[in-house]
Amino acid sequence: MRGFDVVIVGGGIIGGSIAFELAQEKLRVLVLDRQAPGQEASWAAAGMLSPSPENPDSIPLVPLARASLELYPEFVATVEEASGRAVGYRSKGALEVLLAGEAGRELSTLIALHHGLGLPTEALRLEEALEMEPALSRQALAVALLPYEASVDNRALTEAVLAAAARQGVEIRAATPVTSLLRQGGRCSGVVAGGDQVSAEHVVLAAGCFSSEIEGVSRYAPTRPVRGQMVALRSSRVHLTRVLRSARGYIVPRDDARPQKLVAGSTLENAGFEKRVTPGGLAQILSAILELAPGLAGTEIVETWSGLRPDTPDHLPVLGPTDVEGLVMATGHYRNGILLAPVTARLVREWLTGGSTSLPWENFSPLRFLEARRHTAS
Numbered sequence: 610m611r612g613f614d615v616v617i618v619g620g621g622i623i624g625g626s627i628a629f630e631l632a633q634e635k636l637r638v639l640v641l642d643r644q645a646p647g648q649e650a651s652w653a654a655a656g657m658l659s660p661s662p663e664n665p666d667s668i669p670l671v672p673l674a675r676a677s678l679e680l681y682p683e684f685v686a687t688v689e690e691a692s693g694r695a696v697g698y699r700s701k702g703a704l705e706v707l708l709a710g711e712a713g714r715e716l717s718t719l720i721a722l723h724h725g726l727g728l729p730t731e732a733l734r735l736e737e738a739l740e741m742e743p744a745l746s747r748q749a750l751a752v753a754l755l756p757y758e759a760s761v762d763n764r765a766l767t768e769a770v771l772a773a774a775a776r777q778g779v780e781i782r783a784a785t786p787v788t789s790l791l792r793q794g795g796r797c798s799g800v801v802a803g804g805d806q807v808s809a810e811h812v813v814l815a816a817g818c819f820s821s822e823i824e825g826v827s828r829y830a831p832t833r834p835v836r837g838q839m840v841a842l843r844s845s846r847v848h849l850t851r852v853l854r855s856a857r858g859y860i861v862p863r864d865d866a867r868p869q870k871l872v873a874g875s876t877l878e879n880a881g882f883e884k885r886v887t888p889g890g891l892a893q894i895l896s897a898i899l900e901l902a903p904g905l906a907g908t909e910i911v912e913t914w915s916g917l918r919p920d921t922p923d924h925l926p927v928l929g930p931t932d933v934e935g936l937v938m939a940t941g942h943y944r945n946g947i948l949l950a951p952v953t954a955r956l957v958r959e960w961l962t963g964g965s966t967s968l969p970w971e972n973f974s975p976l977r978f979l980e981a982r983r984h985t986a987s
């Protein structure tokens with residue numbers, strides 16, 4: 610039997626989106642997942658599509674994040690059409706709320722930074738913000754409107770992307786852990802999965818925070834898990850249209866139903882691969898969201914969970930070819946993998962089918978960690 614054109618290791622939103630994109634080019638694609646696909650970070654996320662930088666570390670990501678946000682409406686339409694499933698895309702914007710410190714000055718700095726990055730964020734008067742979101746705390750000191758932001762039901766999206774890929778002919782194998790890469794004459798010729806050898810022209814590594822555990826991968830993708838805890842609420846009285854976010858937490862409306870489903874998060878914890886919901890984590894999230902919308906105090910908690918973000922040493926994704934022919938990385942998307950799925954899929958498809966990309970991705974090269982190591986050694 611002929612091998613595959615592309616084997617993708619990992620069936621999360623990243624692996625699934627790449628598979629779907631490649632299948633539209635009529636390539637023979639296999640997705641391997643060590644468990645049921647779509648059950649890790651892509652399931653656990655909040656689904657915010659926010660290109661605005663959380664801190665100076667994430668500024669280099671903004672051009673890619675903006676490009677991905679622009680692709681989102683078309684991406685969602687194609688996935689919904691191909692899968693026959695709705696994915697809960699909401700392009701209703703977000704409010705960034707300042708609740709402490711020198712809020713006025715911080716708001717001006719935030720807006721200047723965003724404008725410099727091409728993000729049309731606006732300052733709101735408090736009355737305007739309360740009119741838009743009556744549930745917002747009256748203790749808010751300053752508020753910015755990020756009208757370009759959106760959100761998606763990441764669980765529904767991941768399932769739909771995988772279903773769309775399967776309908777386009779992608780083979781998806783669950784319970785098939787990849788342990789190592791196959792090499793032949795200096796190139797990567799496939800993977801060892803569940804004890805069997807699977808050959809392919811190209812291998813795309815998209816195993817999230819677990820990528821570095823696969824033999825030979827950590828030199829390109831030294832990923833590590835950062836745990837995030839989450840809470841879902843069902844609210845009859847409080848109704849939100851937009852995402853509300855402060856420096857301490859966020860609330861994401863999932864729908865416009867009454868009662869409304871809201872998801873809230875999150876923590877950033879170095880707890881290894883242990884997924885656990887803790888009293889300390891919940892207390893942190895709940896106090897942050899009650900500060901944002903005090904009316905939520907009486908709402909029902911319907912679910913709690915945690916997930917593992919795929920972080921990297923510089924907190925930026927690992928995207929692109931390696932120094933081994935046939936081996937491409939698409940991992941380390943840390944806090945933004947849901948947002949970055951469409952652009953990641955597009956760039957990987959462009960590279961595999963045409964050998965170039967329509968956007969520069971060298972800043973995210975898998976070779977940067979090798980170079981950093983060489984510099985430390987010399």
Ligand SMILES: Cc1cc2nc3c(=O)[nH]c(=O)nc-3n(C[C@H](O)[C@H](O)[C@H](O)COP(=O)(O)OP(=O)(O)OC[C@H]3O[C@@H](n4cnc5c(N)ncnc54)[C@H](O)[C@@H]3O)c2cc1C
Nearest residue numbers: 619621623643649651655656657787817837945946947948
């Ligand atoms: C609490 C939380 C909130 C978040 N909120 C947001 C948000 O609002 N917006 C946003 O854009 N991003 C958010 N993220 C980040 C986002 O979830 C991730 O960046 C994204 O899901 C990464 O997708 P992935 O496909 O690379 O990884 P994953 O979804 O983790 O998928 C990796 C897959 O690889 C499989 N795998 C692992 N090892 C192997 C192996 N050896 N062999 C075969 N398969 C393997 C796993 O089983 C898994 O299915 C959040 C994350 C968390 C945890």
